[in-house]
Amino acid sequence: MANSDHIVLLDYSVSPFAMRVRLALAAKGVEYLIKEEDLTQSKSSLLLKVNPVHKKIPVLIHNGKPVCESLIIVEYIDEVWKDRCRLLPADPYQRAKAKFWADFIDKMVYPSGYKVWAANGEVQEAGKKEFIDRIKMLEGELKSNPYFGGETLGFLDIAFLPLYYWFHTLETFGKFSIEAECPKLVAWGKRCMEEEFVYTSLPHPHKVYDLVVDYKKKMGI
Amino acid sequence: MAEEVKLFGMWASPFSRRIEVALKMKGIQYEYIEEDLSNKSPSLLNYNPVHKKVPVLLHKGKPVAESLVILEYIDETWKQNPILPADPYEKAMARFWAKFLDEKLWPAAKKVVLSKGEEHKGLIEEIQEHLKTLESELKEKKFFGGESLGFVDIAANIIFWLLVVQETLGLDILTEDKFPGLHEWNHRLLDDAVFKECVSMERLLASFKVRFGALTASK
Numbered sequence: 001m002a003n004s005d006h007i008v009l010l011d012y013s014v015s016p017f018a019m020r021v022r023l024a025l026a027a028k029g030v031e032y033l034i035k036e037e038d039l040t041q042s043k044s045s046l047l048l049k050v051n052p053v054h055k056k057i058p059v060l061i062h063n064g065k066p067v068c069e070s071l072i073i074v075e076y077i078d079e080v081w082k083d084r085c086r087l088l089p090a091d092p093y094q095r096a097k098a099k100f101w102a103d104f105i106d107k108m109v110y111p112s113g114y115k116v117w118a119a120n121g122e123v124q125e126a127g128k129k130e131f132i133d134r135i136k137m138l139e140g141e142l143k144s145n146p147y148f149g150g151e152t153l154g155f156l157d158i159a160f161l162p163l164y165y166w167f168h169t170l171e172t173f174g175k176f177s178i179e180a181e182c183p184k185l186v187a188w189g190k191r192c193m194e195e196e197f198v199y200t201s202l203p204h205p206h207k208v209y210d211l212v213v214d215y216k217k218k219m220g221i
Numbered sequence: 222m223a224e225e226v227k228l229f230g231m232w233a234s235p236f237s238r239r240i241e242v243a244l245k246m247k248g249i250q251y252e253y254i255e256e257d258l259s260n261k262s263p264s265l266l267n268y269n270p271v272h273k274k275v276p277v278l279l280h281k282g283k284p285v286a287e288s289l290v291i292l293e294y295i296d297e298t299w300k301q302n303p304i305l306p307a308d309p310y311e312k313a314m315a316r317f318w319a320k321f322l323d324e325k326l327w328p329a330a331k332k333v334v335l336s337k338g339e340e341h342k343g344l345i346e347e348i349q350e351h352l353k354t355l356e357s358e359l360k361e362k363k364f365f366g367g368e369s370l371g372f373v374d375i376a377a378n379i380i381f382w383l384l385v386v387q388e389t390l391g392l393d394i395l396t397e398d399k400f401p402g403l404h405e406w407n408h409r410l411l412d413d414a415v416f417k418e419c420v421s422m423e424r425l426l427a428s429f430k431v432r433f434g435a436l437t438a439s440k
Contacts, residue, residue, distance in 0.1 A: 053321065053354055065310055072316045079309040092297040096285045103287055104271060137271060 007032035010047055010059040012039050014211040016110075016162030017070035018058040019202050023158045024074045026197040028081040040218040071102050074158060087155040098148070101141055102159035109134045113163065116174045117212060118221050128174050132181045135163075139185045146191060157192060161202075164189035168205040169212050226251040227279040229265050231258055233428060235327075235379045236288040237276040238419040242375050243292050245415045247299045289319050292372060304372045318358060318365065319376035326351045330383045333390070334433055345394055348383070352400055355380075359402045363409065370413060380407065381420050389429040 009025070011018045011034045025032055037047055037057050050059045050066035060067045060076070067073050078087040088095050112134055115127025138160065141148060148156035167178045167189065179186040192198050203211065215221075228244065228251050230237030244251050256265055256275050268277045268284035278285045278294065285294045296304045306312050329348045336344060355377070359365060365373035380395065380403065387394045397404040410416045 062310075067310070067313045067317075069317055069320060072313050072320070075316070076309055076313040079312065092294050093280075093283055093285070095297065096290050096294040099290045099293065100285070100287055103290065 005030075006063050008035055008061040009033070010035050010037055010044075010050065010057045010061070012037050012057050013203055014208055014215065015039070015057060016166060017056075019162035019165065020070045020158055021058045021060060021073050021077070022201040023161060023198065024077040024087065026201045027085050027087065027153070027158070028077060029084065029197075030077070030081060040215060071099075071106065071159060074155065078155065087149075087158060089149070089154065097141075098154065098156045098159075101138060101148070101156050104134075105138070105159055105163065109138070109163065113166065113170060116170045117166075118216070124174060128176055131170070132176075132178070135178070135182055135185060139182050142184055142188060147188065153192060153195065153198075157188075161189070161192055161198065164192070165202050165205050165208050166212075169209045172209055225279070225281055227254060228252070229254045229256055229262075229268065229275050229277040229279070231256050231275045232421060233425060234275055235382050236274075238421075239288050239375050239378055240276045240278060240291050240295070241419045242378070242416055243295045243304060245418065246304070246370070247295065247302050249295070249299055289316075289323070289376065292375060296372075304366075304375065306366075306371070315366070315372045318355075318373045321351075321354070322373075322376050322379055326355070326383070327379050330379065330386060333392070333394075334386050334429075341390075341392065345392060348394055349399070352395055352403060356400050356402045359406060361402075364406065370410070370416065374406075374410065374416075378410075378416075378420065381410075381422065382425070385422065385425045385429050386433075388426060389433050 007025070007030060009018070009021055009032050011022070013036065035044075035046065037044055039057070043055055047057065047059065048055055050061060051057075051068045054068060056068070058068075058070055058073060060073045062076075062080070067076050074087065088098060109131065112127050112130035115123050116131055119127060141156075145151070147153050148160065164185070167186070171178055226244070226249055228237075228240055230240065230253060232238075232255065241253075254262070254264070256262060258275070261273060265275065265277060266273055268279060269286045272286060274286070276286075276288055276291060278291045280294075280298070285291050292304060305315055326348065329344060329351060333341060333344045333348065364370050365377060383395060384407070386392075395403060395407075411420070411422075
């Protein structure tokens, strides 16, 4: 399968959703071509063709067939390249827990994070409190393990890691310290950053900040 | 085999009814606990402290929450009558459409119920855009799952709640002429023995008329 696979990722380097897919592909050692979308410009005809419903990145195009929605793409990658580096556990209950928390990140954590980096005043303040309260719940899920996946990085680590890379950006815009509130989570993030497949896939947190500043300016946020 | 399965649910919640469809399709025995959402039981709050919502499936004492997560758990645990396709790409497509239903169609349908006359037009257009997308995904198929009822069909039960809303408020949203495929699909679902048990259309209509029927006066 490896040599005849053609994989293209419609990407945007600082998007935490796209970052999840890059992490999953790197974890599995899958080779792919990146087509960077500029989200500050109008959408490419390729993007509109492969994701007509949502018109969003990331989109994974595997041998011409598109898969959309970051967590769905990560699960797809895990199932196709199932012979190596398992991301979701085998046990159905553990799988359900990982999916539940990944869904929690999307439904509850990201919207709060958005208020922190894109809003100001009362909305931002409310966002900061909400964000901390919610990531604290996630921190509890680590228990005494080095990773959410247990002894090794798994699905939930990949789902959350891009947000860790955004912590510095959120702290700078929000003028608060996430480490002071969630030291275990920050320790987890630093641990993950040491993995080669992680640091080669994601822009450094300081670079994320620069990219977000640029994005905000261009989009008038 | 003492495989204790409990479902904390609410008869009028499409998310809760989805789980009943899956359990019944697979022939799984379970104990059903009806929750009063205005007075949630300590058990529910204990088993779903994060969202405090139904449905929650309890299997051998371990809770699973979020309806689509529960459906996948059921499919992986009880392998008879599979709900999701085996092929990874087809599975990804099924997950995509279920997510679309929950994140696009459902919020728009909810807004219609809670909005007044003038706001209806824009919301109806939005819902019909989503229905158009679903209609073209359904195409010539019997079900979203193909020849048999699957994951997306179960998730699409929210369309029945939309039908209840449109009848209660006297609105034309999902009509036979505009959406012939979805119209046929509705009938096929209501003909299915298991699915029919898990919708309670008359009871929903009666309940909605009481709660929201008065809003038609402002049309």
